[in-house]
Amino acid sequence: MTRPRPRSESPATDFSVALLDEFVRLGVRDLVLCPGSRSQALALAAAEFERLGALTLHVRIDERVAGFVALGLAAESRRPVLVVSTSGTAVANLHPAVLEAHHSGVPVIVLSADRPDELRGIGANQTTEQRGIFGPQIPTTDVPAPTGAEREPEYAARIARDAVASARGAVHVNLSFREPLSAAITLDGVDTEWTAPASATPIEPVALEPAAGTVVVAGHDAGDAAERLARELGAPLLAEVSSGARFGPNLVVAYRELLAEPGFGDEVRRAIVVGHPTLSREIPALLHRPDVEVVVVRGRTSEPYDPGRTARIVDAIAVHGEPERSWARPWVGRWVAASRMLLEQPSTAPPIDASRSSTPAEQSAYAKHVLAELRRPVDRRMLVEAVWAATWPHDRLVLGASRLIREADRVVPGKRIRVHANRGLAGIDGTVSTATGIDLAVGAEREAAGAARGVTRVLLGDLTLLHDQGGLGLVPGEPTPRLQVIVGNDGGGTIFDGLEVAASADTAALERVMLTPQRVDLAALAAAHGWEYRRAATRSELDQALTASELPVLIEVPLER
Structure with a gap:
């Protein structure tokens, strides 16, 4: 329910306050904005919400920077973050960050100010077609210019609720404003009592049994569930560096080399993919193979990763049974051991005994060796x-x-x-x-x-x-x-x-x-x-x-x- 507010002299300001009221109530805590005339009602309302401790405001000069600051805030906090822009090219400069948010499944909500209908299509200054500017894949709401009608605060609150509910990636709310573009406001309080949204319909996991020849591929943002899944399946873990799963006893760092090695890659019969792999050519080549069963766990990204277009797409996996030691230990063990061997480098450190030598010549040689190592150029x-x-x-x-x-x-x-x-x-x-x-x-x-x-x-x-x-x-x-x-x-x-x-x-x-x-x-x-x-x-x-x-x-x- 929206908080009753006294009306100001600007419908743009009243609508902006009602909109931010609901976003805050829904748990939004960060707003990034760039300066602009048409968006002034949103900007000044945001400053008032920050004064009351309800929002943290991040001001940037460049919309390209602002969009990615919002992306970083949302990626780390896992909460939706608002980014406010004025009209015209300002909105277009958000496009790279919006695309990244969409394809990464990071909740960024764009609030763009726009001219009202009567100023569109007549060559008005700083006016372009902003409806759908980010393409059909981004959920977009075009909001007519508020007039001060009695039920507009409820309408603003509904827009905020719909935006948060849709924010599985980027969302665009395009807000038309007429003059007067803002009015002075002083709020007496903000409802920051956030209630987490009700859980979605429980996901029914797909049952999988451990089997020889299985590998788990952990792409970007797979999370620690991928590491746990590899252990439960008795499978080598091919985890990219930004997967969040690059740890554990089943980890195989040198997966590129081993996928091309006889006795390793050619013996893979099933690949379980979690996250979004992007860092090698060997992984998509594996998933294209007709002799490899591919199971992809749907993640936060807009599209499941299925380069071969043959994968079974699932929402979650439940492992039934335990891997048999007779095949699991040698299968995982030789991948892990071979990976470690491939990563070993010849030691450049001097013999440790030389550091304790009482012979001046050995001490001198040791010191020279250490100094040479410290002076070695960085590669x-x-x-x-x-x-x-x-x-x-x-x-x-x-x-x-x-x-x-x-x-x-x-x-x-x-x-x-x-x-x-x-x-x-x-x-x-x-x-x-x-x-x-x-x-x-x-x-x-x-x-x-x-x-x-x-x-x-x-x-x-x-x-x-x-x-x-x-x-x-x-x-x-x-x-x-x-x-x-x-x-x-x-x-x-x-x-x-x-x-x-x-x-x-x-x-x-x-x-x-x-x-x-x-x-x-x-x-x-x-x-x-x-x-x-x-x-x-x-x-x-x-x-x-x-x-x-x-x-x-x-x-x-x-x-x-």
Whole structure:
């Protein structure tokens, strides 16, 4: 039921207040907005709700940044987050974040201000067709301009309820407003008593029995249920780095290599897919095979992952029975053992006995060896392993769409930490902004619980950083994010070096139109936004930078192409 409010001189303001009242009652706690004239009623109402402690307001200059901040807040909190924009190109700039939210199943609700009907289609300023601007896949409600009618607050509340109920990904509410576009308001209170929505119809799980030749594939956002499922089925766990399931005794890190190896991949007869796999070609090749039964567990994404178009799609799985030790232990054991063997590197550490030697020559040799190791230039494997080792359960790790997430997926060991990545469409858009939203959500949760905060680390390539350099902006009067942005800088999009095009295209053309070289001074970029800057070219410099206390910090790591 809507809270009775005294009417103002602006129907736009009254409608905005009623709308936000209901969103808050439904559990929404964060709203991201950019400035604009047509959206002023929503913006000023949001500021009043924040004054009363009912909402946390996040103000950004650029709608592209705002959309991804909202995405990060929602991805971490698992609650719907509102993002407010004015009309015209402002709405279109939200499109990348809206698409990522849709394809990742992250609840982001866009509230876009629009001109009323009489100003549409006549060439009015800042007016375009905003109804359905994000495409048919995004649930959209077009709201006529309020007039001050008696039942409009109930209508606004219903719109909020419908938006939250539909927010299994992105939702668009397009709100027309007439002048007067706002009026002064002072609210006497807000109903923040949130009641969790009633549980949906219980899901009936599909029964599966353990069987030899089964593997569990954990793609992005699979969660720890995938790890448990692998143990219950007696199956190797092929878990991507952002799956949330990259831990446990059945984990197989070197799954790419083993899927191509005789005696491993060719003996797979059933694949259970949880989450959204995006980081290898070997997984979709496996799921295309006619001799492999594929069962896909439906997740939060808009589409189940079924590259072979033959999978059995289920909502949940219940394992009946236990795997027989006679086949389960050798089946899982040889995958795990082979993976560990493939990941082993020749040790570069000096003999430990040399450190305790009383012989000056041996002591000197030991010291030189240690010094040489600390001065060793950072390569991609060293970088991803160092960042992974520095991150703990109270931290967050955000991986950009670059060579580095694939390198991490190839080599980092099992560890139960929270890893985020925009893998719905796997674009380089908005990575820093997403990480900012994630960090703000973590900070609010830890502050409410009286718990200590960790660090949000962002590992990305140079082009991914530059694509979202607006996300580095620090907002006066708002919390400063505890971010470490670690940039593997190889001077351009060298991920294309590993694709077939590199072998067939003209070298000069490939360099210009695919690799897109850049020479941006990242130290100057950091300084322009008020960030600390570190350059880490060696192992010792990287270790020192990752333990630096100055936050936010941009850490540039030069890498060979």
